[in-house]
Amino acid sequence: MSGGRLSAALRFLRGADGWPYLLVPFIPAAVVLELAHGSATLIFFVAAAAVIPTAALMGRATEELAAKAGPGIGGLLNVTFGNAPELIIALFALEAGLQEVVKASIVGSILGNVLLVLGAAMVAGGIGRGGEVQRFDKTAANVQSTMLFLAVAALMMPAIFELIEGRGLPGIGPELVTFDSTVEKLSLAIAVVLMLTYIIGLAFSLRTHKDIFNPVAETGQDEDLWGWSTRKSVGALAIAGVAVGLMSEILVGSITDASETVGLSEFFVGVIVIAIVGNAAEHWVAVLVAYKQKMNLAVNIAIGSSAQVALFVAPALVFASFVIGPEPMPLVFNGFELGAILIATLVASQVTQEGESTWFEGVQLLALYVILALAFFAA
Numbered sequence: 001m002s003g004g005r006l007s008a009a010l011r012f013l014r015g016a017d018g019w020p021y022l023l024v025p026f027i028p029a030a031v032v033l034e035l036a037h038g039s040a041t042l043i044f045f046v047a048a049a050a051v052i053p054t055a056a057l058m059g060r061a062t063e064e065l066a067a068k069a070g071p072g073i074g075g076l077l078n079v080t081f082g083n084a085p086e087l088i089i090a091l092f093a094l095e096a097g098l099q100e101v102v103k104a105s106i107v108g109s110i111l112g113n114v115l116l117v118l119g120a121a122m123v124a125g126g127i128g129r130g131g132e133v134q135r136f137d138k139t140a141a142n143v144q145s146t147m148l149f150l151a152v153a154a155l156m157m158p159a160i161f162e163l164i165e166g167r168g169l170p171g172i173g174p175e176l177v178t179f180d181s182t183v184e185k186l187s188l189a190i191a192v193v194l195m196l197t198y199i200i201g202l203a204f205s206l207r208t209h210k211d212i213f214n215p216v217a218e219t220g221q222d223e224d225l226w227g228w229s230t231r232k233s234v235g236a237l238a239i240a241g242v243a244v245g246l247m248s249e250i251l252v253g254s255i256t257d258a259s260e261t262v263g264l265s266e267f268f269v270g271v272i273v274i275a276i277v278g279n280a281a282e283h284w285v286a287v288l289v290a291y292k293q294k295m296n297l298a299v300n301i302a303i304g305s306s307a308q309v310a311l312f313v314a315p316a317l318v319f320a321s322f323v324i325g326p327e328p329m330p331l332v333f334n335g336f337e338l339g340a341i342l343i344a345t346l347v348a349s350q351v352t353q354e355g356e357s358t359w360f361e362g363v364q365l366l367a368l369y370v371i372l373a374l375a376f377f378a379a
Contacts, residue, residue, distance in 0.1 A: 019284075020052050020053045020055075020056035020280070020284070021053050021056065021057075022053075023049050023050065023052050023053045024053045026046050026047075026049040026050035026053075027050045027053070027054065027243060027247065029046050029050070030043065030046045030047040030050045030247060030250050031246070031250070033046055034047075034250045034253075039261075040254040040256075040257030040258045040261060041254075041257070041258045041261045041262055043250060043253075043254040043258070044251060044254040044255065044258035045258075047247050047250040047251035047254065048251055048273065048274075048277045049277075050247045050250075051085060051089070051244065051247045051248065051251060051277050051278065051280075052277065052280045054085070054240050054243040054244045054247055055085035055240075055244060055278065055279075055280065055282070056280075057236060057239070057240040057243070058081060058084060058085060058237060058240035058241065058244060059081075059282060059285070060236070061228070061233050061234075061236035061237035061240055062081040062233075062237060064227075064228040064232075064233040064236075065228075065230065065233040065234065065237065068229075068230050068233065081237070083109070083278075083279075083305060083308055083309060083312070083313050084241070084244070085244050085248075085278045085279070086105065086109055086274075086275070086278030086279060086309075086313065087313050087316065087317070088241075088244050088245055088248045089105070089244075089248040089251065089252065089274060089277075089278050090102045090105055090106070090313070090317055091248075091317070091320060091324070092245075092248045092249050092251075092252040093105070093252045093255070093270075093274075094317060094320060094321055094324055094325045094329065095324045095325050096252055096253070096325075097176055097325055097326045098252065098255065098256075098266065098270075099176060099177075099321070099325070099329045100170065100172070100176075100177075100266060100267060100270070100334075101255060101266050101267075101269065101270035101274070102270070102317060102329065103270075103329070103331070103332075103333055103334075103337065104266075104267050104268075104269075104270030104271040104274075104275075104337065105270045105271065105274045105275050105278070106309060106310075106313065106314050106317070107271055107275075107333065107337040107340055107341050108270060108271035108272055108274065108275025108276075109275045109278070109279060109305070109306070109309045109313070110148075110152070110306045110309055110310060110341050110344055110345075111271070111275070111340055111341070111344050111369065111372060112275045112276055112279060112283065112369075113279070113283075113301075113302045113303070113305045113306040113309070114148075114302060114303065114306050114344040114345075114347060114348045114365075115344060115347065115365045115366070115368055115369035115372070116276070116283070116365075116366065116369045117279075117283045117286050117287065117301070117302045117305075118286075118298075118299065118302035118303070118348075118351070118362070118365055119361075119362045119363070119364070119365030119366040119368075119369065120283075120286075120287045120290075120362065120366065121286050121287050121289075121290035121295070121298040121299070121302060121362065122134065122290070122351075122357045122358070122359060122361050122362025122365065123359045123362035123363060123366070124287045124288075124290045124291040124362075125290035125291060125293065125295050125298065125357070125359070125362075126357075126358055126359025126360075126362065127291065127359060133356050133357070133358055134290075134293075134295045134356060134357050134358070135295065135355060135356045136295040136296045136298075136299045136352075136355055136356070136357075137296050137355065138352060138353065138354060138355025138356075140296070140299075140300060141299050141300075141303060141352035141355065142349075142352055142353060143204075143205075144299075144300065144303040144304050144307050144352075145303055145307075145345070145348040145349045145352045145353075146349070147197075147201060147307045147311065148303060148306050148307040148310060148345055148348055149345045149346075149348070149349060150197075151194055151197070151307060151310035151311045151314075152310055152341050152342065152344075152345045154190050154193065154194055154310075155190070155194075155310060155314060155331050155333070155341070156333070156338055156341070156342070157186070157190060158183050158186050158187045158190065158330050158331045158332050159331070159332045159333050159338055161182075161183055161186060162179065162183050162330075162332045165182075166179065166180055166182075166183060167179075167180075169332065169333075169334050169335050169338075170332060170333075170334050171334060172265060172267040172334055172336060172379050176326065176327070177332075178327065179330045179332060183330045183332060184328045184330050186330070187318055187328075187329075187330040187331040187332070188318060188319075188322070188328075190315075190331065191314070191315035191318040191319060191331070192315070194310070194311050194312075194314070194315045195311070195312065195315045195316070195319075197311055198308070198311035198312045198315075201307075201311065251274075251277075255269060264377075265379065267334075267336075267376065267379065268376050268377055268379070271337070271340075271376055272373055272376060272377075279305070282301065282305065285301065286298045286301040286302050289301075295357070299352065303348055303352065306344070306348070314331065317329065318330075318331060336375065336376060336379055340372050343368070343372070347365065347368065351365070
């Protein structure tokens with residue numbers, strides 16, 4: 001590598017977009033520790049760090065490919081691969097029979113996007129504007145928050161059914177709970193409805209109302225692209241997919257032993273740790289664009305990703321549970337999870353209804369996330 005290219009690479013790694021790739025050495029380290037049967041705790045944290053650069057590469061490759069494909073197909077690629085890393089992690093956990101971890105990660109992704117990411121974005125945007133009010137398109141934000149609210153309401157119904165007609169809500173322990181076939185069928189039917197709603201929502205946001213959700217003049221993403229060819233983008237996406245899968249398998253394999261050693265419940269690991277790790281790169285992008293005064297894009301990433309988790313990721317995992325894992329996974333969440341996602345959806349509706357925010361609202365969202373995390377830790 002020439003001196004000029006080396007200097008450019010070093011500048012990139014020190015920049016706002018390059019930090020995830022500083023964690024690349026953790027990828028071979030995780031493989032070596034796994035093959036050497038190292039400490040489960042060390043393997044867990046190394047693999048968790050290794051997921052971040054692989055997820056960042058997947059996101060970057062998707063953006064480069066989307067730019068070549070045009071707004072329609074590009075938007076479809078972005079929403080399809082936007083939550084791919086967390087979906088892959090959840091699939092490995094599902095296969096390992098860690099259904100409570102999977103459900104906790106679903107809830108954690110929704111909470112992380114609505115409270116942690118949106119809160120941090122509002123703080124960053126406020127700092128970038130010298131403390132002024134930040135404005136965003138309230139129509140697009142309200143549509144996203146309404147989709148999230150309806151999806152979460154659907155996700156809560158199997159738990160309500162089980163609470164009234166069944167054996168009650170599950171605890172936060174790692175034990176695999178076997179539910180009645182009725183609630184399994186109900187969860188499957190709800191998953192079908194959510195997936196259909198997701199597909200219709202794609203048509204709404206990418207075709208009939210694409211000017212609202214993909215305003216070319218406001219996103220300003222082209223300035224951040226690297227100019228990869230289609231072949232290079234597809235190759236990077238394939239490599240990232242394999243790397244995410246490998247790191248996810250190692251990460252999931254160490255969860256049980258690591259959580260016992262550290263003294264954290266598998267519930268806390270799923271709802272906080274895995275949810276943050278799987279979305280770290282995307283979370284950082286939302287905060288970064290908010291600082292650059294692109295609040296439309298930041299709000300769309302935060303609320304839109306939460307809606308995608310509820311409408312696509314959760315149903316996909318229900319479908320997958322009928323094929324992989326010890327038994328089907330009904331969407332029966334525990335009491336902590338139900339309360340948390342209900343609070344998150346109400347907050348999403350509240351903060352997006354006026355189309356403006358301040359840095360102090362961001363602080364309040366972050367404080368609420370910390371409070372919920374403390375309750376999860378104590379549970």
